[in-house]
Amino acid sequence: MSTRIERRFAELKVAKRGGLVVFVTAGDPTYEVSRDIILSLPNAGADVIEIGMPFTDPMADGPAIQASSLRALKNGQNMPKTLNLVREFRAKDQNTPIVLMGYYNPIYSYGVDKFLKDANAAGVDGLIVVDLPPEEDSELCLPALKAGLNFIRLATPTTDDKRLPTVLNNTSGFVYYVSIMGITGTRAASDVDITAAVGRLKRHTDLPIAVGFGISTPERAAAVAKVADAAVVGSAVVNKIAAEIGADGKPGPRAAQAALDLVKSLAAGVRAARV
Amino acid sequence: MSIAAATPPNSYRTGPDEHGRFGIFGGRFVAETLMPLILEVEAAYNAAKIDPKFAQEMDYYRTHYIGRPSPLYFAERLSRELGGAKIYMKRDELNHTGSHKINNCMGQILLAKRMGKTRIIAETGAGQHGVATATVCALFNLPCTVYMGATDIARQQPNVFRMKLLGAEVIPVHSGTATLKDAMNEALRDWVANVENTFYIIGTAAGPHPYPSMVRDFQSIIGVEAKAQMLEAEGRLPDTLVACIGGGSNAIGLFHPFLDDRDVEIIGVEAGGDGVETGRHAASLTGGRPGVLHGNRTYLLQDDDGQIIDAHSISAGLDYPGIGPEHSWLHEMKRVKYVSATDLEALDAFQMLAKVEGIIPALEPAHALAYVQKLAPTRPKDNIIIMNLCGRGDKDIFAVAERLGTKL
Numbered sequence: 001m002s003t004r005i006e007r008r009f010a011e012l013k014v015a016k017r018g019g020l021v022v023f024v025t026a027g028d029p030t031y032e033v034s035r036d037i038i039l040s041l042p043n044a045g046a047d048v049i050e051i052g053m054p055f056t057d058p059m060a061d062g063p064a065i066q067a068s069s070l071r072a073l074k075n076g077q078n079m080p081k082t083l084n085l086v087r088e089f090r091a092k093d094q095n096t097p098i099v100l101m102g103y104y105n106p107i108y109s110y111g112v113d114k115f116l117k118d119a120n121a122a123g124v125d126g127l128i129v130v131d132l133p134p135e136e137d138s139e140l141c142l143p144a145l146k147a148g149l150n151f152i153r154l155a156t157p158t159t160d161d162k163r164l165p166t167v168l169n170n171t172s173g174f175v176y177y178v179s180i181m182g183i184t185g186t187r188a189a190s191d192v193d194i195t196a197a198v199g200r201l202k203r204h205t206d207l208p209i210a211v212g213f214g215i216s217t218p219e220r221a222a223a224v225a226k227v228a229d230a231a232v233v234g235s236a237v238v239n240k241i242a243a244e245i246g247a248d249g250k251p252g253p254r255a256a257q258a259a260l261d262l263v264k265s266l267a268a269g270v271r272a273a274r275v
Numbered sequence: 276m277s278i279a280a281a282t283p284p285n286s287y288r289t290g291p292d293e294h295g296r297f298g299i300f301g302g303r304f305v306a307e308t309l310m311p312l313i314l315e316v317e318a319a320y321n322a323a324k325i326d327p328k329f330a331q332e333m334d335y336y337r338t339h340y341i342g343r344p345s346p347l348y349f350a351e352r353l354s355r356e357l358g359g360a361k362i363y364m365k366r367d368e369l370n371h372t373g374s375h376k377i378n379n380c381m382g383q384i385l386l387a388k389r390m391g392k393t394r395i396i397a398e399t400g401a402g403q404h405g406v407a408t409a410t411v412c413a414l415f416n417l418p419c420t421v422y423m424g425a426t427d428i429a430r431q432q433p434n435v436f437r438m439k440l441l442g443a444e445v446i447p448v449h450s451g452t453a454t455l456k457d458a459m460n461e462a463l464r465d466w467v468a469n470v471e472n473t474f475y476i477i478g479t480a481a482g483p484h485p486y487p488s489m490v491r492d493f494q495s496i497i498g499v500e501a502k503a504q505m506l507e508a509e510g511r512l513p514d515t516l517v518a519c520i521g522g523g524s525n526a527i528g529l530f531h532p533f534l535d536d537r538d539v540e541i542i543g544v545e546a547g548g549d550g551v552e553t554g555r556h557a558a559s560l561t562g563g564r565p566g567v568l569h570g571n572r573t574y575l576l577q578d579d580d581g582q583i584i585d586a587h588s589i590s591a592g593l594d595y596p597g598i599g600p601e602h603s604w605l606h607e608m609k610r611v612k613y614v615s616a617t618d619l620e621a622l623d624a625f626q627m628l629a630k631v632e633g634i635i636p637a638l639e640p641a642h643a644l645a646y647v648q649k650l651a652p653t654r655p656k657d658n659i660i661i662m663n664l665c666g667r668g669d670k671d672i673f674a675v676a677e678r679l680g681t682k683l
Contacts, residue, residue, distance in 0.1 A: 056583040057456065057568060059463045060306040066450055078580040104304060105567045109581025131304040131567065135294070156308040158470055163311055181308055182468035 004097040004125045005150050005173040008047055009208040009229060018225025019047035020270045021210050022263055023101065023234030025068040026051050026085050027077025028241060029251040034072070036256040037241075038089055042096045044260045045267020047230065048210075049089075050128070053082050053102030060130045062185040064235035067242060079110045083122045090123030099152060099173075101128040104140065112140055116147040126150035126173045134166050141170050154178050155201060157193075164204045174208040175201060176232065179215075179224075185235025188214035195227045218269030225270040233266055287534035287610050290601060295484020295571075297604035303483045305570045308467045316474075317485040319390045324492070329385065336381050340414070341371050343378075343496065347504035347661070353631050357651040360658035363513070364634075365501045365529060367665045374637065374666035375497060375525045376407035380476055382493035384411040387474035394473045395419045398462040400427055400455035400521070401592030401639065402434025403666055404478030409443035419443040422461040424454040427591045430674050452585045455521075455595045459569050479522025480599035483570030487600050494528025501661055502532050509659060515540040515650070518663035519643040520613070521557065521593035523602045525665035534610060543602060544646045546588035547615035557586035558615040559598040560606045573600040589618040589678065590638035592666070620645035625668060625675060637666030638675070 002010075012019045022041055027034050041049050054069040054077050061069070086098050100119065107115050107129065119127075127144055134141075134153070141151045150173030158181060159167050168175065177197055179189035189197075194211055201209050211224045212232030224231035240262050244255035290297040303313055323329040337343040346366045354362045367375040380397075387395060395417050399405030405421040412419035421438055425447045428435050438445050451457035459482075466475045480490040505513055516533060518526035520543040533539045548556035556562055559574040566575035568583060576584040576596035588594040605611040616624075624644040629635045636644060640663060647662050654660070668675075676683050 055581075056451065057460050059460045059569070060308070060467060062464075063450075070451075073582060078582075103567075105575075105577070105583075106581035108567055108572075109577065109579070130306050131570070133303060133305060133307050133310045135303050135310070154307045156306075158308050158311045160311065167307065178308065180468075181470055183464045186468070 003150055003173065004095065005048065005099070008097050009174060012047060012229065017274050018228060018270055019230035020045060020221065020225070020267050021048040021050055021212070021230050021232040022046040022237060023050040023052060023232060024237055024259070025054055025065065025072050026082040027054060027072035027075060028068040028238065029071045029245055029255060030075045031077065031081060031085070033251050033255050035085055035088055037259050038085060039092060040256070040260050041263060042093055044263040046096070046263055048097045048099060050099045050101045050232065050234070051082065051086065053079065053100055053106055055103040055106055058103060060183055062183040062235060064185040064238045064242065068238045079106050083118050086122040086124050097125040098123060099126040099128055100124050102130070104129050104131050107140060112143055116143055116149065120147055120149065124149065126152050128152045128154065128176060130154065134169065137170055145170060145172065152176055157181050157197065161200070168205045168207070171207065174210050174229065175205060177201060177209055177211045177228070178213045179211050180213050182213070184213055186214060188220065191223050194224060198228045218265045221266045222269035222273040225273040231270060237262055283608065287605065287608065288531065290604065291484060291488050297601045298607065299565070300573050300600035300603040301484055301487055301571050303570060304567045304572065305483045306467060308470060312470045313483050315390070319386060320485050320489050323386055323389060329389070332385055333382060337496065341377050341381060342369065344500040344504070345369050347501055347508065349508065350632050353628070354651065356631055357648060359651040359656065360514070360654035360660045361656070362647060362651055363505065363659065363661045364664040365497055365661060367497055367525065367663065368637065368667035372403070372407045372410050373669065374403040374407065375494060375528060376404040376478060377410065378496055378528065379478065379490050379493040379524060380404070380407040380411045383474070383476040383489070384415055384417070387476070388415060390474065392472060392474035393417065394469065395476055396422070396462050396465050396473055397476045397478060398422045398455065398458035399478060400424070400458070400594055401590065401637070402427070402431040402438065402670060403592060403637070405443070405445070406434050406437045406441070408476050409438040409441035412443060413441045420465065421445050422448050422458040422465070424448050424452070424458050426453040427455065427458070431591055431670060432673065434670050454586070455591070456583065463569070478524070480524040480527045480601060481522045481569060481571055481573065481597060487571065490524050491527045491531055491601060494524050495531045497525065497528040497663065498530060498532035501529060505661065512536055512539055513659040513661045515542060515658070515660045517542045517544060517643045517647050517650070517660060518665065519544050519593065519639045520598060520602060521546065521595050521639065522597070523599040525663050527599060527601055529661070529663045530611060541611045542646065543611055543613045544643045545613060545615040546590055546593035546642055547617040548587040550617050551615055555587040556615065557588040557593050557595060559596060560602065560613040561615050563596070565603065568597050571600045573597050573603045574606070589621060589674070590642065592637070592639040593642065614646055616642040616645035622675065622678060624648055634664070635668035636664055637668045638671045640665050
């Protein structure tokens with residue numbers, strides 16, 4: 001049986017276009033606004049939704065996502081609420097894949113078995129856990145695969161041809177190529193580098209390749225979607241939310257719309273890329 | 276998930292295993308970008324460990340630059356005042372730069388040089404590790420960037436100035452709680468962005484494998500010397516070892532060579548802050564539970580959701596919500612006993628040692644001393660305690676003066 005993620009990438013292939021993967025942090029800035037955004041993402045043109053599980057110490061993330069995590073935590077977000085967010089989404093949308101992304105400790109603290117059971121029941125399709133390299137596969141990756149979830153691994157410019165098979169082994173759903181050496185939302189990679197990297201990955205795997213880190217505009221998303229199977233945008237969307245937060249720390253009335261407007265323009269860019 | 280200490284192992288000194296684990300603790304929980312480099316550091320360290328040239332280089336700098344061996348000093352007056360056990364102090368505060376931190380920095384920078392790295396980064400809490408890193412960077416002419424929490428910068432001004440004098444760039448970290456854990460996050464973020472030319476000199480026996488064991492090995496010179504010095508002074512091993520623990524590098528350095536001497540009682544003293552019962556402390560083993568942070572699984576201060584809780588301690592060097600993974604294992608195996616001392620007890624010990632022995636200790640070992648103050652009087656006069664005096668207190672006089680209400 002194929003997963004939602006596999007079906008979605010198969011549809012994109014038929015449609016002959018690259019996909020748009022959108023990242024938002026669960027509960028940022030509040031549970032309600034975050035739910036409004038996530039429920040509207042498919043209509044705005046997101047093909048796959050990545051939901052960040054907030055963590056106090058996101059060591060691979062730049063200032064934008066660090067701040068979004070802290071906003072969410074400050075407003076009471078936690079793992080049960082994040083899973084509930086997915087449950088609410090899944091009640092309304094059966095087709096759009098949801099990938100939970102984050103760090104291992106909140107999952108470990110929740111309990112791996114319980115987490116996999118509850119994530120599956122909520123309608124989660126895949127996991128990206130930044131601080132679980134293949135060397136730690138027995139922690140979560142293997143149990144997740146056994147539970148029928150996709151485990152999506154990050155490949156980076158430092159993952160050389162010798163190491164790639166190790167990284168790709170036990171990876172499923174798609175491969176997330178981190179296009180720069182660095183943290184999220186900072187610098188951007190060149191088209192030449194991205195094209196070369198995607199070509200290299202394709203020689204090693206038949207899995208779809210999504211490219212992320214440093215993609216912030218419709219033009220950049222389009223350029224990436226031209227050569228990769230999908231472009232991932234996170235910090236830029238999160239920044240739109242942050243910009244609508246008032247001096248009192250409360251989200252303004254346009255927080256959700258501002259994020260969704262950017263997603264719409266990114267989606268238009270991605271859709272026009274291969275015409 | 277914790278493992279009961281049913282049968283003791285044949286040796287407590289064989290860890291970590293090939294996965295970098297001490298029991299369930301340790302490991303390599305890092306982003307993929309860092310993984311190839313972590314493996315490279317491990318391979319380089321394994322090669323260096325068996326290279327006599329590396330050992331010779333270490334010996335040379337230990338003797339001529341750091342000033343080793345450090346004395347094992349019989350604190351006669353203190354012992355008499357406390358009226359019980361004989362107290363010996365391992366004087367690592369007499370090292371160049373004023374703490375044990377340089378033992379490790381020297382080892383890591385020699386390794387960085389072997390690996391051809393051209394830029395050094397470090398995190399620091401109290402500033403002792405930052406100063407030691409800046410020092411070896413000056414010595415070997417490598418650019419040095421030190422990440423330090425903005426809160427710590429405010430309470431450790433003398434060390435910030437020292438680092439700058441030594442040519443290091445000190446970057447204030449404002450994220451999170453602006454203390455040691457955030458400095459470590461920021462150093463890891465720098466490393467991810469600069470893996471090709473940069474070596475990260477981690478200051479404590481924590482982080483992804485091979486750091487916990489590598490730092491331990493470099494710090495074990497403390498215990499190796501102490502053992503030989505004790506045999507020479509007393510003709511026998513001590514009854515008890517006491518050291519303070521933040522990440523736990525000075526402690527593991529003293530403890531490790533004694534772990535298989537089962538008659539030697541070993542005690543680690545965590546920072547109790549306002550008291551472990553208040554929740555405002557830095558005692559990860561006493562008040563935390565296993566989790567994953569900064570590349571390793573270990574005991575962490577965390578809430579029910581697995582979010583990291585701020586540590587609290589008067590000592591910036593102990594103000595960390597985690598602890599080295601080997602300590603977590605030794606705790607669960609019950610080989611080492613972990614206790615805590617509060618801010619007030621440490622402050623009291625700090626002042627007492629100055630008056631009784633003419634030694635101003637750093638606030639970090641003042642925690643160990645606070646426990647020795649309680650322990651020694653309960654022991655017979657022929658009992659021997661070694662306490663690790665791992666740092667001197669010059670850096671702390673401003674913070675202590677403020678706490679005591681004295682205007683400088």
